[in-house]
Amino acid sequence: MADTASPRPLVAVSRGDLPGTAVAGLAAAAEVRSWPTDTPPTADELAALVASASGLLALGTDRIDAALLDAAGPQLRVVALASMGYDAVDLEAVAARGVVATHTPSVLAETTADLAFALILMARRRLRVAAETLHAGAWRTFRMGDLLGMDVHGARLGLLGFGQIGQAVARRARGFAMDVVHVDPARPDGGGLSRAVSMDELVATSDVVSVHVPLTPGTRGLVGRDFLAAMKPTATLVNTARGGVVDEDALLEALAAGTIHSAGLDVMEREPRSDPADRLFAESRLVVLPHVGSATEATRAAMVDLAARNVAEVLAGRPAPTPVPGTPAVPGTGSGLVAGATS
Numbered sequence: 258m259a260d261t262a263s264p265r266p267l268v269a270v271s272r273g274d275l276p277g278t279a280v281a282g283l284a285a286a287a288e289v290r291s292w293p294t295d296t297p298p299t300a301d302e303l304a305a306l307v308a309s310a311s312g313l314l315a316l317g318t319d320r321i322d323a324a325l326l327d328a329a330g331p332q333l334r335v336v337a338l339a340s341m342g343y344d345a346v347d348l349e350a351v352a353a354r355g356v357v358a359t360h361t362p363s364v365l366a367e368t369t370a371d372l373a374f375a376l377i378l379m380a381r382r383r384l385r386v387a388a389e390t391l392h393a394g395a396w397r398t399f400r401m402g403d404l405l406g407m408d409v410h411g412a413r414l415g416l417l418g419f420g421q422i423g424q425a426v427a428r429r430a431r432g433f434a435m436d437v438v439h440v441d442p443a444r445p446d447g448g449g450l451s452r453a454v455s456m457d458e459l460v461a462t463s464d465v466v467s468v469h470v471p472l473t474p475g476t477r478g479l480v481g482r483d484f485l486a487a488m489k490p491t492a493t494l495v496n497t498a499r500g501g502v503v504d505e506d507a508l509l510e511a512l513a514a515g516t517i518h519s520a521g522l523d524v525m526e527r528e529p530r531s532d533p534a535d536r537l538f539a540e541s542r543l544v545v546l547p548h549v550g551s552a553t554e555a556t557r558a559a560m561v562d563l564a565a566r567n568v569a570e571v572l573a574g575r576p577a578p579t580p581v582p583g584t585p586a587v588p589g590t591g592s593g594l595v596a597g598a599t600s
């Protein structure tokens with residue numbers, strides 16, 4: 258008798274050796290084609306990997322555009338990111354093809370908030386310079402005037418964006434007796450953790466401004482010259498969201514001119530950055546980290562597991578657990594973000 262069982266769908270995975278167990282679990286119901294290493298594939302290599310796939314599990318840094326979706330073919334049903342941010346996804350192209358796009362909210366908010374707080378402490382207390390001084394063998398004696406920073410406790414924290422990560426930072430700020438304010442048109446209620454204020458008030462009165470907005474055309478370059486000029490000269494800027502929200506040239510100018518006290522960045526306009534002569538690394542009042550906000554063993558595994566669950570659910574004909582906000586949880590054209598969009 259002929260075998261009438263439907264062929265197993267193909268799932269492409271854009272990196273090898275991802276943490277967690279769920280990618281291996283996908284093999285129970287699908288054929289899994291993984292990129293062999295943890296070095297990113299080029300656009301052409303990713304296109305070849307995804308050809309004929311019904312699902313793609315990718316990272317937030319993988320560019321998901323019309324060309325890639327077309328290389329996959331019309332059977333593609335889901336693109337699942339192991340990432341909260343989805344700024345590298347062309348959502349119009351995804352919607353036009355009836356593909357479900359998913360991301361990983363919730364699982365990384367607390368871990369990223371921990372990192373935001375680490376940057377606040379590092380920048381305000383000048384911990385980068387303090388550690389460098391010691392490691393360079395340059396600490397000779399205790400002096401009352403050495404390595405003085407700014408207090409964190411009791412300071413005002415201004416959150417640009419009050420989503421999951423902003424709220425998690427606000428919870429930590431309570432333990433530091435900070436006065437927390439936020440700007441987020443979608444969330445006027447601070448739930449007892451924070452008070453909504455105008456952008457002008459937040460910028461002019463905060464001792465720490467922490468960025469928690471996604472990168473969109475509306476937020477690109479939001480923290481630019483005017484914004485930095487309006488901050489207190491004793492204030493600190495921290496960005497754990499996306500590099501493009503902060504104008505790096507304007508930030509370096511502000512730090513050099515003393516317009517603000519200090520800054521901490523976990524994200525940069527261009528990533529990765531490896532030139533030791535990069536002027537971003539030379540500014541002593543700026544602490545820069547290599548995009549490690551969600552980098553704990555448990556959280557990175559949880560991100561991959563949730564992405565794999567999104568793939569598995571959609572391929573099984575069920576709604577995706579965590580679609581990108583404002584986009585459909587089930588495949589099919591006509592229900593997309595931008596009805597009738599072309600790309």
Ligand code: DGY
Nearest residue numbers: 317339340341342551
């Ligand atoms: C995220 O989840 O958006 C992090 O930046 C990792 O991509």
